[in-house]
Amino acid sequence: MDWIKKDNVGWIDVLRIVAIFAVVYSHTCDNFIARFAADRVSFHTGLFMECFARPCVVLMVMISGHLLLPLRGDLSLRGFYAKRIGRVAVPLVVWSLLLPVAFYLYFSGPGAATENPIIDASAYTSANLLNHLYTFVFNFNFEATPLWFLYMLIGLYLALPIVNAWLVQASRRDVQTVLLLWFVSLWLPYLRVLVPFLGGAGEAGFAPLWGECEWNSVGALYYVSGFMGYMILAYYLKTYPLCWSWAKTLAVAVPVYAVGYAVTSLGYIVADLNHPGSYTYLEIPWYMCGINVAMQAFGVYVVFMKLQVRSRAWLSQAASMMFGVYLCHFPIVQVVYDWFHVPSLPYGFQIVCISLTSFALSFLLTWLLYRLPLTRRIVK
Secondary structure, three states: OOOOOOOOOHHHHHHHHHHHHHHHHHHHHHHHHOOHHHOHHHHHHHHHHHHHHOOHHHHHHHHHHHHHOOOOOOOOHHHHHHHHHHHHHHHHHHHHHHHHHHHHHHHOOOOOOOOOOOOOHHHOOHHHHHHHHHHOOOOOOHHHHHHHHHHHHHHHHHHHHHHHHHHOOOOHHHHHHHHHHHHHHOOHHHHHHHHHHHOOOOOOOOOOOOOOEOOEOOOOOHHHOOOHHHHHHHHHHHHOOOOOOHHHHHHHHHHHHHHHHHHHHHHHHHHHHHOOOOHHHHOHHHOOOOHHHHHHHHHHHHHHHHOOOOOOHHHHHHHHOHHHHHHHHHHHHHHHHHHHOOOOOOHHHHHHHHHHHHHHHHHHHHHHHHHOHHHHOOOO
16 A cells, blocks of 8 residues: 555654644634734634644654654665655645635635635736746745745755765764754844844844844854754654653643743734734744744654554555645635634634634545546645
8 A cells, every 4th residue: 555654653644634734723823813903802812722833834844854864875865856856846836826826716706705804805816816827936925825835845855965964973962962053043033132122233023143134144053043953853852762751741841832832922912012913023923943933843742752653554544645735725724714704603613613624625625636646746
């Protein structure tokens, strides 16, 4: 059976499903957060619910690190690039074209009267559609927001063989040293906030640090920061397991996650109070490579590592569908939002219904696309 791979691990399959559902759930909550001052109940409900799932993408990166590192020794550099980047490039191109079309067809037609706060239905014109069908070569468009992950993943794949060459000969202390440097880099988003108040140059939240300036965006910790740190952390936890009891695991993981969650959610509120509705500032406490989100991800990951989940065919099959669910869910969430946006329903109930329905429909669509040889390549 092609679902069963030698590296299938039961808890990894479960975590992959949970992480992708959390992505769908997060994008559902965004529609409620976006009301801001217009409806503070909607804003707070969406915010506090979404922040539980904030480390979802980080968990996906850590899963990749666990499964890929160390790299197979029988693949050349070009062979690795062809295999890994080739698998990502095709879905990236296809879905960069499909997603804007899906949004255009819905919001220029049956969804034109939507009350979705993140959607401007008047913007879905044929001229804008044409623009989005070729500008994706420079960056993702709003309709293809989830595809930012694929661009980032390609970047990780480009650097992974270089990192792997070091990892396979590095001692445990060497890996710990690099992880320590990466840990320091996780504090930079908040140091950038503090520097101007301490007399340093720059704007709060965007102060240049350690060599950065208008003509140089590469600071001292640039090369030991970012998502690669999560992959190395996953490799470290696999190679040097914590071997904690359940009591110790929960005693560490729960408080670490809780503190991270508090900073993620309350930090967003503080940012909104000081810069109402400004996503530029609001994203600071939500940075994936910030210490608070890293704490949440660590708390979740070490708990899942403790799970004794037997690898099964149906579980591996479901987990294998998650890449397709990730790729296709975004327009489905917006459509389903209109189904459940009923003023008499509590916002929390709406979020749960939209998330579950969108996830189920995305899974069904992925399953159908996988069944057809011509479309299997864009969801596998």
